[in-house]
Amino acid sequence: xxxxxxxxxxxxxxxxxxxxxxxxxxxxxxxxxxxxxxxxxxxxxxxxxxxxxxxxxxxxxxxxxxxxxxxxxxxxxxxxxxxxxxxxxxxxxxxxxxxxxxxxxxxxxxxxxxxxxxxxxxxxxxxxxxxxxxxxxxxxxxxxxxxxxxxxxxxxxxxxxxxxxxxxxxxxxxxxxxxxxxxxxxxxxxxxxxxxxxxxxxxxxxxxxxxxxxxxxxxxxxxxxxxxxxxxxxxxxxxxxxxxxxxxxxxxxxxxxxxxxxxxxxxxxxxxxxxxxxxxxxxxxxxxxxxxxxxxxxxxxxxxxxxxxxxxxxxxxxxxxxxxxxxxxxxxxxxxxxxxxxxxxxxxxxxxxxxxxxxxxxxxxxxxxxxxxxxxxxxxxxxxx
Amino acid sequence: xxxxxxxxxxxxxxxxxxxxxxxxxxxxxxxxxxxxxxxxxxxxxxxxxxxxxxxxxxxxxxxxxxxxxxxxxxxxxxxxxxxxxxxxxxxxxxxxxxxxxxxxxxxxxxxxxxxxxxxxxxxxxxxxxxxxxxxxxxxxxxxxxxxxxxxxxxxxxxxxxxxxxxxxxxxxxxxxxxxxxxxxxxxxxxxxxxxxxxxxxxxxxxxxxxxxxxxxxxxxxxxxxxxxxxxxxxxxxxxxxxxxxxxxxxxxxxxxxxxxxxxxxxxxxxxxxxxxxxxxxxxxxxxxxxxxxxxxxxxxxxxxxxxxxxxxxxxxxxxxxxxxxxxxxxxxxxxxxxxxxxxxxxxxxxxxxxxxxxxxxxxxxxxxxxxxxxxxxxxxxxxxx
Numbered sequence: 001x002x003x004x005x006x007x008x009x010x011x012x013x014x015x016x017x018x019x020x021x022x023x024x025x026x027x028x029x030x031x032x033x034x035x036x037x038x039x040x041x042x043x044x045x046x047x048x049x050x051x052x053x054x055x056x057x058x059x060x061x062x063x064x065x066x067x068x069x070x071x072x073x074x075x076x077x078x079x080x081x082x083x084x085x086x087x088x089x090x091x092x093x094x095x096x097x098x099x100x101x102x103x104x105x106x107x108x109x110x111x112x113x114x115x116x117x118x119x120x121x122x123x124x125x126x127x128x129x130x131x132x133x134x135x136x137x138x139x140x141x142x143x144x145x146x147x148x149x150x151x152x153x154x155x156x157x158x159x160x161x162x163x164x165x166x167x168x169x170x171x172x173x174x175x176x177x178x179x180x181x182x183x184x185x186x187x188x189x190x191x192x193x194x195x196x197x198x199x200x201x202x203x204x205x206x207x208x209x210x211x212x213x214x215x216x217x218x219x220x221x222x223x224x225x226x227x228x229x230x231x232x233x234x235x236x237x238x239x240x241x242x243x244x245x246x247x248x249x250x251x252x253x254x255x256x257x258x259x260x261x262x263x264x265x266x267x268x269x270x271x272x273x274x275x276x277x278x279x280x281x282x283x284x285x286x287x288x289x290x291x292x293x294x295x296x297x298x299x300x301x302x303x304x305x306x307x308x309x310x311x312x313x314x315x316x317x318x319x320x321x322x323x324x325x326x327x328x329x330x331x332x333x334x335x336x337x338x339x340x341x342x343x344x345x346x347x348x349x350x351x352x353x354x355x356x357x358x359x360x361x362x363x364x365x366x367x368x369x370x371x372x373x374x375x376x377x378x379x380x381x382x383x384x385x
Numbered sequence: 386x387x388x389x390x391x392x393x394x395x396x397x398x399x400x401x402x403x404x405x406x407x408x409x410x411x412x413x414x415x416x417x418x419x420x421x422x423x424x425x426x427x428x429x430x431x432x433x434x435x436x437x438x439x440x441x442x443x444x445x446x447x448x449x450x451x452x453x454x455x456x457x458x459x460x461x462x463x464x465x466x467x468x469x470x471x472x473x474x475x476x477x478x479x480x481x482x483x484x485x486x487x488x489x490x491x492x493x494x495x496x497x498x499x500x501x502x503x504x505x506x507x508x509x510x511x512x513x514x515x516x517x518x519x520x521x522x523x524x525x526x527x528x529x530x531x532x533x534x535x536x537x538x539x540x541x542x543x544x545x546x547x548x549x550x551x552x553x554x555x556x557x558x559x560x561x562x563x564x565x566x567x568x569x570x571x572x573x574x575x576x577x578x579x580x581x582x583x584x585x586x587x588x589x590x591x592x593x594x595x596x597x598x599x600x601x602x603x604x605x606x607x608x609x610x611x612x613x614x615x616x617x618x619x620x621x622x623x624x625x626x627x628x629x630x631x632x633x634x635x636x637x638x639x640x641x642x643x644x645x646x647x648x649x650x651x652x653x654x655x656x657x658x659x660x661x662x663x664x665x666x667x668x669x670x671x672x673x674x675x676x677x678x679x680x681x682x683x684x685x686x687x688x689x690x691x692x693x694x695x696x697x698x699x700x701x702x703x704x705x706x707x708x709x710x711x712x713x714x715x716x717x718x719x720x721x722x723x724x725x726x727x728x729x730x731x732x733x734x735x736x737x738x739x740x741x742x743x744x745x746x747x748x749x750x751x752x753x754x755x756x757x758x759x760x761x762x763x764x765x766x767x768x769x770x
Contacts, residue, residue, distance in 0.1 A: 022516070053512075054465075055440045058519060060512035061467040064630040064760025068515070075625040077473050077761070080439075080463045082446040088462050092477075099484030127438075127445035130453070131407070134443060240460040245449040375449025376462070 001269055003097040004223050004232035005382065007036025007216035008347040013332035014180040016210040021057045021112040024212035026069045028337075029108050032214035033070075037228070043072035043216075044102040049089035049109040050336035051082055055124045057112050072106055080336075082128030083285065085109065086213070087240075087339025087369030087378030093217045094238045094380075103222040109340030110212035121208055125335070128372035130246035141205055141286065143247060143373050145197035148288035150253035152199065155303035157291070159199050163190035164309035165287035166203050166329050172316060173326025175357035180209050180332030187310075204287040209332030213341035230385060233347045236364075237266030237381030245375045254303075256374035259296035263368075266379040267298075274298035277381070278362040279320060279349060281342035283370040284327040293368055294322065297379070316357055324349065324357045339369035339378060350384045386654055388482040389608050389617035390767065392421025392601035393732040398717035399565040401595040406442045406497040409597035411454045413722075414493050417599035418455075421613070428457035428601075429487040434474035434494040435721035436467055440509045442497050457491055465721075467513030468670065470494065471598070472625075472724025472754030472763030478602045479623045479765075488607040494725030495597035506593055510720070513757035515631035526590055526671065528632060528758050530582035533673035535638035537584065540688035542676070544584050548575035549694035550672035551588050551714050557701060558711025560742035565594050565717030572695075589672040594717030598726035615770060618732045621749075622766030624650030630760045639688075641759035644681035648753075651764040652683075659683035662766070663747040664705060664734060666727035668755040669712040678753055679707065682764070701742055709734065709742045724754035724763060735769045 009031025011024055019027075025048070033040065046066050054060040063076035081088040086109030093105035113121055126134045129143060151157060167187055173179040185203060193202040223229040241261035244250055250257075267273050274297060282297065284290035295305040299320065308314050314322040325331040325345040328338060346365035348354050367380040394416025396409055404412075410433070418425065431451050439445040448461035466473040471494030478490035498506055511519045514528060536542060552572055558564040570588060578587040608614040626646035629635055635642075652658050659682060667682065669675035680690040684705065693699055699707040710716040710730040713723060731750035733739050752765040 020516075051445055052439070054437070054509065058508060058512050059516065060436060060465060061514075061630060061757050061760055063466050064513075064627055064757060065515070067627040067760065068629040068631060068634055075476075076627045077477075077625075078465045080445060080465055081448050091460075092462075095481070095486055096484070099481070099486045101480055101484045123443060124439070127443050128449075129446075130450070131405075131444065240462075242449055242452040242461045244453040245446060246453060249453055372446050372449060375446055375452065 001098060001236050002220045003094050003217055003235045004220055005215050005235065005347050006218045006223055006228045006232045007032040008344040009035050010178050010213040010341050010344045011211050012178050013209050013211035013334060015114045021053055021059055021110060022065060022069055024112065024210065025108055025110040028110065028212035028214035029070045029106060032106065032216050036216040038104065038216060040071045041073045042104055043106045044074040044104050045096060046072045046076040046106045047089040047093050048078045049085035049340060050078055050111060051080055051085050052111060052113065052124045052335065056116050081376040082371035083335040084339055084369045084371030084376040084378050085336040088376065090215065090340060090343055090380060091238050091240045091378050094235050097217050097219050103219040105217045106214060107217060107340055108212060108214040109337035111334035111336040112210050113208045113334060114210050133246055141197040141200050144286040144288055145200045146247060147253045148199050151288060154254055157306040159191060160187055161306040161309055162204055162287040163187045165284060165290045166190050168309060168315050169284060169323045169327040169329040172324050172357055173330025176326050176331060179326040179330050180207055181330045200286055206285045206328035206333040209334040211332060211334035211337050213337045213344045215340060215343050232385060233350050234383045234385055235380065236383045237270035239263060239265030239379045242376050243374045247373055256292055256296050256377060258374050258377035259293060259368065262377045262379040263297045266381045270381045276364050277320060277366045278364050279324060279359045280322050280366040280368065281325060281345050282322055282368040284323055284329050285333060297368060321359055342367035342369060343380060346382045350382060386483060386621050387605045388479050388602055388620045389605055390600050390620065390732050391603045391608055391613045391617045392417040393729040394420050395563050395598040395726050395729045396596050397563050398594050398596035398719060400499045406438055406444055406495060407450060407454055409497065409595065410493055410495045413495065413597035413599035414455045414491060417491060417601050421601040423489065423601060425456045426458045427489055428491045429459040429489050430481060431457045431461040431491045432474040432478050433463045434471035434725060435463055435496060436465055436470050437496060437498065437509045437720065441501050466761040467756030468720040469724055469754045469756030469761040469763050470721040473761065475725060475728055475765060476623050476625045476763050479620050482602055482604050488604040490602045491599060492602060492725055493597060493599040494722035496719035496721040497595050498593045498719060499595050518631055526582040526585050529671040529673055530585045531632060532638045533584050536673060539639055542691040544576060545572055546691040546694055547589055547672040548572045550669060550675045551575050553694060553700050554669060554708045554712040554714040557709045557742055558715025561711050561716055564711040564715050565592055566715045585671055591670045591713035591718040594719040596717060596719035596722050598722045598729045600725060600728050617770060618735050619768045619770055620765065621768045622651030622655035624648060624764045627761050628759045632758055641677055641681050641762060643759050643762035644678060644753065647762045647764040648682045651766045655766045661749050662705060662751045663749050664709060664744045665707050665751040665753065666710060666730050667707055667753040669708055669714050670718060682753060706744055727752035727754060728765060731767045735767060
C-alpha cells in the first residue's frame, strides 16, 4: 500500500442545534486540510460519506455543496452505504490513490440527525434494513436484539457482559472532549436503564448525534515531495465487503461475514494478522455489536469476545484497548461521519496526540465500520511511519 | 482508455405501479449481466446510482440490497450526485477499470418516483439544489426558468425554439418501446400547455418516472479473454466535473461550466473533438437544458444552439441526432437511472440494434448527464470497435 493520511479533523459530536449540515461539513473539511497543510486546489477528489441528509435535512447532492463551500479541486461526489458510508468513502479514496488515479483526496463524513422527531429518524435509519424487516415492525435495536439473544443463547453471555462494553466506552469517552457523552456509567446504570428491545437496554444503545469528521489521503510520493511523509500515518490495509441486506437471508446471527471478509482483505494487504493490532475503533452501535466485532476481526475466538469486556484487557491501559474515542456509544454516532471519525481517532493515537486517553507506544491501529446489520463492512489498518 | 461496455439493459420507463425499487434494480442488473453473458460471481464491483430511494421508498443501503438480490461478487456501494447519480456511477466504474483495480463492474441506475404525492417528490428533488434556493421557494422548473429567461434575453431565442426540443424528443420517443411517452406532439401543443414557471410550460418539462438501467463495464483484456471484445463498445472518454450547488454563486446563467469541463476531459481522453460525435444523449430535464448542453458540449457556438432545433439537423436522419431515446423529456427521467440509460441507448445505437430510431453508420456517441442545475456533470464518449 502506498497511501498515507496527512490530515485529520473531527468536529464536536452531540446535539448541535446551533449548526447545520453545511457548517459541519465545512468545518471538518477545512479542519482536515488545515491539519494537513494543503490548500483546497491541491485536492484532486472529494468524497462525502452521508446517509440521511436527503431525508432529514432535505439536502442531497453534497458533492456540489462541497464545491460551493470548500471549493476543492477535482470531482466531488457522495457515497452511501448506511452507517458505513464514512468508512466506504475512506476506502474509495484510498483505492483511487492506490490505483494512481489521484495523489490527494479529501474525505468528509457528515450527519445531522437531531433536528427532527424520533419517528423521522427511526424510519430514516430503517432505510439501512430490508423492506421485509421494516414491514415486520423491527427497529435497528430490534434487529441487534435478535443477534444478542442468539449470541447469549449460544455462548452463555449475560446482560452484565454486554453492559461492560458500554461502561468501558463511557469511561473512554470521559477523556474525549469531542465526545457526546463525557460521564462514566456503571454496570448497574446499564442494567437498570429502560429495556428498548430485550435484552438491549437504553444504555446498550449508541445515541442520535450530529457531527462530522474528515481526513486527507495522499500518495506517499506526493507526501514525500511536500515534506509530509515522516509525520504521516500509513494506510496498510483497506477492506470493503458486503453481506445480504436482511438478517433472514443469512445462515448465522452470531457472526457478520462481511466484517470477517473485510478484515481478511485488510490483513492480507498489511501482511500481518490481528495480533499486531495495538488498538482499534470498532462499530459498537449496540453493545452486542462490539462483542461480535472483536471476534469477527480475529482478536478473540468466536464465543469468547464477551469475557474480556470487564477484565481490563480492552480498556485504556490494557493489552489492546478498544474504542478509546468512546466508540459510537459515548463519542456518538452521526452515522455518515462514524467511519471517518474512527480513522481520525486512530491517526490521533498514532501521532501520540490523544492526551489522557493516549495508548503508550501504539504503532498499529484498526478501524471497523458497519452498515445496517452487516450488509456493508469496512476495515482499515493504519500504522505509524 | 482500456475499458469497454459488454452488457446493457433498460427496463420500461413510466408509471410502474406494479413493481418496486428492488424489482427494477434486479431486472436491470440481471438484464445487463445476461446481455453480457457474465455471471454474478464474475462481477468484481457493483455501483448503484440513485438519488431518492431513502426519502421516497424508505430504502437506503442499495449496495447490500444488490448483494441480497443479485449476489454479485466484490464490493457493492451506492453513489449519489442528484440527477447525475447514474452517470457518476458509470464514471466511477470506468475509473476503477482504467486504474486496474478491477476488470469487471456492474453499474445499475434506479429510481422509483411515482408512488408518492407531488409535494414529497418535488421536495425530494429540491435536495439537489441549495438551502437558499429551497428557502426562496424555487422548484427545479423555477431554477431552469431563470436560466431560460437569461438565455432568451441574451440570445433572442423564443418559446417556439424551446418547444422544438420537446417536439423532436417526443418524435424520437415514439420509436422507443421503453419510453414513457410514445406519442408525437406539436409546437402548438407545447405553447398551449400550462405555464409551470415562465417561460417553461408543462411540455417543456421532463416527467416523473420509475425505471432502471444497467451496464457491464469490462477491461479490454478480460473482454478479449472471454471473446467479447469484438462485439463490445469502447469507452474512449469519461469526464466528471462539478460546479457550485446554487445558481446564485455563478457568474453566468447561460452556460454550465461543469458540462464544459467534463466534456473537455472526455474529448482529451478520446483524442478528438465534438465534430467526431455522430449522435448524443444529452440532459434535457427541461427544453432549455438541451439547448445549453449542445453549446457547452461544443456542438454549436454559445447562443446558437437553439437555431437548429427545428431544422432537422439534430433529428433522426439529420447531421447529428440528439436524444434518440426520446431524452429525459419523452423516454422519462427516473433520476438515478438516467445517466446509465443514456449509455444503454448509445450502446444500442452503436450495436446497430436501435430499430426504427437507428442512426445509420453511427461510430461515436456521447452521453451527458447533469445533477441539479449543473453542480455535477458527467460526459462519456463511446465508440464502435
